[in-house]
Amino acid sequence: MSVLIIEAFYGGSHKQLVDLLQEDLENCVLYTLPAKKWHWRARTSALYFSQNIPMSEHYSLVADVVVFNSVFNMESFLTNIGKFMKLIPDHRPKDLESIIRPKCQVIYFPLRFPDVSRFMPKHKTRHLQKMLNLQGDGSAASTVSLPFQREQGSSENLLKSFDAEPGPCDVAQEENLGSSFMQESYLKTCNLSKNSSSPHGEKEPNPHDSPRGGDAQLRPLHIVWPHRWEHDKDPESFFKVLMHLKDLRLNFHVSVLGETFTDVPDIFSESKKALGSSVLHWGYLPSRDDYFHVLCMADVVVSTAKHEFFGVAMLEAVYCGCYPLCPKDLVYPEIFPAEYLYSTPEQLSKRLQNFCKRPDIVRKHLYKGEMTPFSWAALHGKFRSLLTTEPREDL
Numbered sequence: 001m002s003v004l005i006i007e008a009f010y011g012g013s014h015k016q017l018v019d020l021l022q023e024d025l026e027n028c029v030l031y032t033l034p035a036k037k038w039h040w041r042a043r044t045s046a047l048y049f050s051q052n053i054p055m056s057e058h059y060s061l062v063a064d065v066v067v068f069n070s071v072f073n074m075e076s077f078l079t080n081i082g083k084f085m086k087l088i089p090d091h092r093p094k095d096l097e098s099i100i101r102p103k104c105q106v107i108y109f110p111l112r113f114p115d116v117s118r119f120m121p122k123h124k125t126r127h128l129q130k131m132l133n134l135q136g137d138g139s140a141a142s143t144v145s146l147p148f149q150r151e152q153g154s155s156e157n158l159l160k161s162f163d164a165e166p167g168p169c170d171v172a173q174e175e176n177l178g179s180s181f182m183q184e185s186y187l188k189t190c191n192l193s194k195n196s197s198s199p200h201g202e203k204e205p206n207p208h209d210s211p212r213g214g215d216a217q218l219r220p221l222h223i224v225w226p227h228r229w230e231h232d233k234d235p236e237s238f239f240k241v242l243m244h245l246k247d248l249r250l251n252f253h254v255s256v257l258g259e260t261f262t263d264v265p266d267i268f269s270e271s272k273k274a275l276g277s278s279v280l281h282w283g284y285l286p287s288r289d290d291y292f293h294v295l296c297m298a299d300v301v302v303s304t305a306k307h308e309f310f311g312v313a314m315l316e317a318v319y320c321g322c323y324p325l326c327p328k329d330l331v332y333p334e335i336f337p338a339e340y341l342y343s344t345p346e347q348l349s350k351r352l353q354n355f356c357k358r359p360d361i362v363r364k365h366l367y368k369g370e371m372t373p374f375s376w377a378a379l380h381g382k383f384r385s386l387l388t389t390e391p392r393e394d395l
Contacts, residue, residue, distance in 0.1 A: 068105075
């Protein structure tokens, strides 16, 4: 049996998933369109593919299963069917939601977590040891349960206390790092490869290049924003918060990663100039090693997205030991515990202000969420079973 894979936006995380499936499955037939103008791809790609994919007895035209990468994604689709059908003047089938819903299921986006141990600074030792468990077969992980749909209890962690009332905190309990899993030399090998200084990305002078061992916890907070350079990721809100930090004379560094397309919002060039020496890295990194290297050296990863059905970049950064700050909206409450969510730009600013004042606290934090349900090791069998099952005879 052949597996037909159609991808209308073959780039970024979309390409990452397709390549992963194609690598694992035999007899794949792939049809794609370049990763440009995603909103137009969503509107018009069906017409293109209908004219360019030849008919075949191997491909079923009626879906047996409709798969979504998050509950938020599924519910957004199903609950909006009626509204979109009303825009079609000559064809309004009734009860489509009730017809499609029984076919729906959620399988999270699978992430193949790489070995990043050579990039990890020493203070992330405990985090690395926890993440190494994701390299197993994932057999104990549930691929259906939703890690944070259950009610969040009050957070007893140090960071919440710190956010509520900035000031000295008792962090002794956080300091037991155990025996070092990595050598001090990892901290001295932070020069990005030559790819990072290509036209795709601009490497700024990096204070991580030659840190003195005792100064590791005194470095300015390193914030990373690893998203597509488009308006739906709301870079305007992110840079507005950073400029407020700068107005408060708080010390921080920032790396702005992510892919760029034909039209880049003006806010990026304006903000790079305004942020000046606070910038560590600016631009897309075509090398995955360089990309994960920057994530490993960062402290906090921020999302300001207005449109997000999963958020691969946020989970990749968390895997690399970054503390996530996400909107309390979209898919994020499904993926991240409540302590990593903010409701307003003012809340995001307050969190970052506190972290700028005490970067050592965020560096000692150990992520409290789950990563296993999103690993390829855990989800591999689910995807393979889904894509290699023979179609039903009654359709």
